[in-house]
Amino acid sequence: MAENPTSSTxxxxxxxMMPLLPSPAPSSTSTIxxxxxxxxxxxxxxxxxxxxxxxxxxxxxERMMHISRRFAKRSDTAPPGADEVEGYKSMGELCKxxxxxxxxxxxxGTPSLQVPYLLNIAGEFNTYVVAFPxxxxxxxxxxxxxxxxxxxxxxxxDIESHEPLPGFENGLKSGLRTTDMVRCKSIVEQARxxxxxxxxxxxxxxxxxxxxxxxxxxxxxxxxxxxxxxGRAGWDEDEERLYMDVARVYENTLVRLxxxxxxxxxxxxxxxx
Numbered sequence: 001m002a003e004n005p006t007s008s009t010x011x012x013x014x015x016x017m018m019p020l021l022p023s024p025a026p027s028s029t030s031t032i033x034x035x036x037x038x039x040x041x042x043x044x045x046x047x048x049x050x051x052x053x054x055x056x057x058x059x060x061x062e063r064m065m066h067i068s069r070r071f072a073k074r075s076d077t078a079p080p081g082a083d084e085v086e087g088y089k090s091m092g093e094l095c096k097x098x099x100x101x102x103x104x105x106x107x108x109g110t111p112s113l114q115v116p117y118l119l120n121i122a123g124e125f126n127t128y129v130v131a132f133p134x135x136x137x138x139x140x141x142x143x144x145x146x147x148x149x150x151x152x153x154x155x156x157x158d159i160e161s162h163e164p165l166p167g168f169e170n171g172l173k174s175g176l177r178t179t180d181m182v183r184c185k186s187i188v189e190q191a192r193x194x195x196x197x198x199x200x201x202x203x204x205x206x207x208x209x210x211x212x213x214x215x216x217x218x219x220x221x222x223x224x225x226x227x228x229x230x231g232r233a234g235w236d237e238d239e240e241r242l243y244m245d246v247a248r249v250y251e252n253t254l255v256r257l258x259x260x261x262x263x264x265x266x267x268x269x270x271x272x273x
Contacts, residue, residue, distance in 0.1 A: 036148035036160075037141065038102070041109035045167035048112065056108050060117055063101045064124070067094065071128060094128055095138035102145050109166035111174045114153060119180065122146050122187045130194055134203040140245045143191070150176075150184060151252035154260050159252055176260070185257050188250040195249050199242065 046053040066085065071094060073087030088094045098121065105117045125146070129139060151159045153175045156168035168174050176184060 036144045037099075038145055038148055039107045041107055041166055043109070043166060045110040046108055046113070053108075053110065053113070056104065056110075056113060060101055060105060060113075063097070063104075064120070067097050067101070068124075070094070070097070071131070074131065088132075091129065091132035091135035092138040094132070095135065095142050098125065098128075098142055099145065102142070102149070106145075106149055111153060111165070111167040114149065115176055115180055118146065118149050118153075119183055119187065122150075122184075122191070126187060126191050126194055129191075129198055134199050134201055136199065136203075136242055136245065139195070139198075140249075143195070143249055147250045147252050150188075150250070151256045154181070154253070154256035172260075178261075181257055181261055184253065185261070188253055188257070192249045195246055199246055 046056065069085050070088050073085060074089075076087045102118070102121060105114055105121075108114065125142060148159060152165060154172075156172050156175060157164050
């Protein structure tokens with residue numbers, strides 16, 4: 001499909017220009033966000049070197065730089081100057097910005113963009129998540145999206161709808177290479193360890209209250225106690241759900257990585273023989 005050099009843009013958060021990607025083909029799932037909350041990707045991958053591909057690259061680079069700057073100023077309580085950004089006050093704020101970037105990368109339907117950017121985002125996320133008090137709802141929302149993306153890219157189809165992903169017309173070689181899979185495995189395994197540690201910390205009172213909605217003071221205090229005591233006996237339903245979320249971090253990605261890396265090793269052994 002020919003690319004339109006005059007494709008319009010729309011202002012995104014932070015004043016950056018967000019590329020407007022073509023709408024996906026009409027289908028029973030194209031207007032419905034997946035369980036992970038990801039948008040349906042466009043029909044075909046962006047043409048390498050096209051104006052639209054450059055716009056996505058520039059948008060993602062600018063947004064990640066913006067997130068990095070806000071993260072660096074997270075402990076700065078002074079009001080931002082005219083040309084400065086305000087630091088993040090919580091992991092929830094950061095996750096909101098990060099999810100917007102993940103959505104655009106996934107919407108691009110272009111493996112050559114999705115693989116490197118999502119790996120970078122996942123790696124940065126491991127740094128971000130340990131710097132704040134626990135924010136379970138926001139944290140697991142990002143992790144579910146990343147898990148869905150990686151697992152789908154590893155098999156060349158959406159793990160929920162089983163629709164073929166754009167850009168995989170020539171097979172799985174368009175997705176994660178062996179070096180990418182090794183890097184992904186390292187990031188994923190590190191994340192699983194970090195999330196266990198993070199969710200044992202004392203959560204931020206304001207963050208829990210904003211996630212749980214309107215609660216009484218007694219309910220909020222009870223929720224805080226539950227979040228900070230992941231390992232004690234007598235869990236209530238919320239605590240058990242939190243434990244299950246921790247256990248499921250990147251579970252789909254790990255399964256697909258095991259399948260792909262195992263087959264790669266077997267193929268290498270056969271070629272050596």
